[in-house]
Amino acid sequence: MSSEKGMLIVLSGPSGVGKGTVRKAMLKDATNKFKYSVSMTTRPMRPGEQDGVDYFFRTKAQFEEQIRQGGMLEYAQYVDHYYGTPLKYVQDNLNNGWDVFLEIEVNGALQVRKKMPDGVFIFLTPPDLASLRHRITGRGSEDQSTIEKRMEQARQEIKMMSNYDYAVVNDQVPQAVKRIEKIVQSEHLRVSRVIDSYRKMIGDK
Ligand SMILES: Nc1nc2c(ncn2[C@@H]2O[C@H](COP(=O)(O)OP(=O)(O)O)[C@@H](O)[C@H]2O)c(=O)[nH]1
Ligand SMILES: Nc1ncnc2c1ncn2[C@@H]1O[C@H](COP(=O)(O)OP(=O)(O)O)[C@@H](O)[C@H]1O
Numbered sequence: 370m371s372s373e374k375g376m377l378i379v380l381s382g383p384s385g386v387g388k389g390t391v392r393k394a395m396l397k398d399a400t401n402k403f404k405y406s407v408s409m410t411t412r413p414m415r416p417g418e419q420d421g422v423d424y425f426f427r428t429k430a431q432f433e434e435q436i437r438q439g440g441m442l443e444y445a446q447y448v449d450h451y452y453g454t455p456l457k458y459v460q461d462n463l464n465n466g467w468d469v470f471l472e473i474e475v476n477g478a479l480q481v482r483k484k485m486p487d488g489v490f491i492f493l494t495p496p497d498l499a500s501l502r503h504r505i506t507g508r509g510s511e512d513q514s515t516i517e518k519r520m521e522q523a524r525q526e527i528k529m530m531s532n533y534d535y536a537v538v539n540d541q542v543p544q545a546v547k548r549i550e551k552i553v554q555s556e557h558l559r560v561s562r563v564i565d566s567y568r569k570m571i572g573d574k
Contacts (some may be wrong), residue, residue, distance in 0.1 A: 373566060375467040377459070377485050378403060378553060381478045382493030383523030384448075385505030387539040388472050391493065394546045395470075401550065403468035406459055409435065412450035415510045425455070443473070443480035448518045452477065468553070475529045482532070489556045491549060492533040496540045498523070 382388050395401045409425040411432050420426045427435075432451045435441060444453030454471055462469045471481065478490060495501040501523055505516050530536055535552050539545040556562075567573075 375463040375469055377469050377488035379471045379478050379481055379488050379490045380493055381475050383526045384519040385501055386493050386495045388493055390542055391545050392472055394542055403470045404462045405470045406454055408452055408454055410452045443477040445474055445476040447474050475526045490533040491535045492530045493537050493539050496538055
């Protein structure tokens, strides 16, 4: 943690590409210091998931109430359910100097980009669609019709890749992790982020 404002890191990519796997691998390495923003969703909990850890699992009415209260940084509907990022956690941690990591789909990422253009936007992509299908199926968390919906959604999402700053291919998890770590390290050195501290140092307003 530093005294500067933290950096927002946004990771998107089709369902099953390995976003969660890569993020968890990054968090295991103590040199990666960031706060993962737990999203809110109306989708049913999968076996092994925990409320408040994987998502805040809420009813549609609760989710809509949170939207009404202005409590969402962004939200989107994805294959029949709402998903969104609670605003307060992100704001508080960025203000306290922590990098904050969002793992969200494309429409939400575009909303965040408008509000927080200083963030770093990374698209995680599969080596090909056959491996993507294999990963979604292998996870065993969705029935056949949901898998087809997610594959169609994946094609649409991949079309949106040009809205991101970086594309990382998740062929092997350790390599994808290293690529994202390098991106984050270099983004910390972006002049627009570093210059403020020098302005103070040299007395420039
Ligand atoms: N816009 C938005 N998308 C989210 C959020 N949280 C998760 N998602 C995305 O919603 C999609 C579906 O998530 P989920 O049902 O958990 O499936 P999974 O990503 O395949 O494990 C994925 O692309 C997630 O990255 C959020 O807070 N906002
Ligand atoms: N590079 C990879 N090679 C092979 N399988 C992978 C790779 N990355 C993730 N997986 C597997 O693919 C499935 C989906 O990964 P997950 O992290 O749940 O994806 P997402 O969060 O993007 O939906 C999991 O079973 C995971 O173990």
